[in-house]
Amino acid sequence: xxxxxxxxxxxxxxxxxxxxxxxxxxxxxxxxxxxxxxxxxxxxxxxxxxxxxxxxxxxxxxxxxxxxxxxxxxxxxxxxxxxxxxxxxxxxxxxxxxxxxxxxxxxxxxxxx
Amino acid sequence: xxxxxxxxxxxxxxxxxxxxxxxxxxxxxxxxxxxxxxxxxxxxxxxxxxxxxxxxxxxxxxxxxxxxxxxxxxxxxxxxxxxxxxxxxxxxxxxxxxxxxxxxxxxxxxxxx
Numbered sequence: 001x002x003x004x005x006x007x008x009x010x011x012x013x014x015x016x017x018x019x020x021x022x023x024x025x026x027x028x029x030x031x032x033x034x035x036x037x038x039x040x041x042x043x044x045x046x047x048x049x050x051x052x053x054x055x056x057x058x059x060x061x062x063x064x065x066x067x068x069x070x071x072x073x074x075x076x077x078x079x080x081x082x083x084x085x086x087x088x089x090x091x092x093x094x095x096x097x098x099x100x101x102x103x104x105x106x107x108x109x110x111x112x113x
Numbered sequence: 114x115x116x117x118x119x120x121x122x123x124x125x126x127x128x129x130x131x132x133x134x135x136x137x138x139x140x141x142x143x144x145x146x147x148x149x150x151x152x153x154x155x156x157x158x159x160x161x162x163x164x165x166x167x168x169x170x171x172x173x174x175x176x177x178x179x180x181x182x183x184x185x186x187x188x189x190x191x192x193x194x195x196x197x198x199x200x201x202x203x204x205x206x207x208x209x210x211x212x213x214x215x216x217x218x219x220x221x222x223x224x225x226x
Contacts, residue, residue, distance in 0.1 A: 004156070031211075042117070042202060042216035043157070056212065090156050098209050099145050099164065104156030 002026055004105035006091050012111045013081045021076040021108050023091030029103070030096040032074035033058075034066060036087040037107075043090065049074055051096075081112045116140045117205050119217035127225050132190040134220050136203030139184065143215075144208035148177060148188050151200045151219070160201075161188070190222075198224045 007022045025032065030051045035043040045058030049068040063085060065077045078085055088109050092102035118137045126132040136146075144165045149157035163170040163177045163186065170177050176189045190197055200221050206214040 040122075040218060042204075042218045044216075045212075045214070048212050050212070058212075092156075094211065099162070099211070101147055101149075101159035101162060102211075102214075104149075104158070106154065106156045 004091055004093050004103055006089075006105035006108050008108060009106070010109045012113065013078075014113050015082060017081050019078050019081060019110070021078075021089055021091075021110070022073070023075065023105060024073045025091075025093040025103070026072065027093055027095075027103065028071070029093040030071070031094040032068065033092040033094070033102060034064075034074070034076045035090045035092065036060065036085075037090060038087050046076065046089075078110075083112045086110060086112045115217075116143075117203055117215045117217040119201075119203055119220045121220050122218070123221040123223065125223040125225055126193050128195060129192045132188075132193045132197065132222055132224070134188040134190075134201050134203075134222065136186050136188075136217055137184060138186075138205050140205070140207070140215075141184070142207040143205040145206055145211075146177070146179060146186050147204045147214075148175075149202040149204060149216075151202065157202055193222075193224050195224050195226070198222060 004025045033048040034046040047066040049055045052071045088107045091105045094102045147162040148160040150160045151157040179186045200219045202219045203217040
């Protein structure tokens, strides 16, 4: 029972390179989220998807795009990576019902040189 | 401006004693509050939550207290165990708007033998 799976776990990019972070969940949840966590900071929402086919911007969407491919998968793309995007990225999934907690993947540690 | 504040970056507690982690919030629209626990190299995991209609919620060794007038909540862990050593995040969102969830910066709890 994997829950939320993120790939890759680690990645190093050069400035200007592009990259897609993958996230898949097997819990049949409708809502999915992408967060970034920086040292000394809480989790900040990049984008979320309330259901298949819909996406919305969160607190820090600049420099990112997302795609909700189907109910299971929600990918995050960096078109032209910048050093400021060095971070740990977490994907989460949640049931649609109100006041339900999010279930997180184990993160992707991304370094931009 | 931080809407969810965890003012103690770290806390050390003797094994067997009570651990108290604090969280303050500024947004009076916040209606639901959660605590997540995070181990290194893993994603956050949901621990316990409380709705604004309650002032206490208990789950085993974990109790969350909410003081709405003071805009303050706390997590009590009794008794503290070595496996409780982790980073704890407080989070909050307005009624039915979990897309607006805001996380605190976290408190690192060290349980001393």
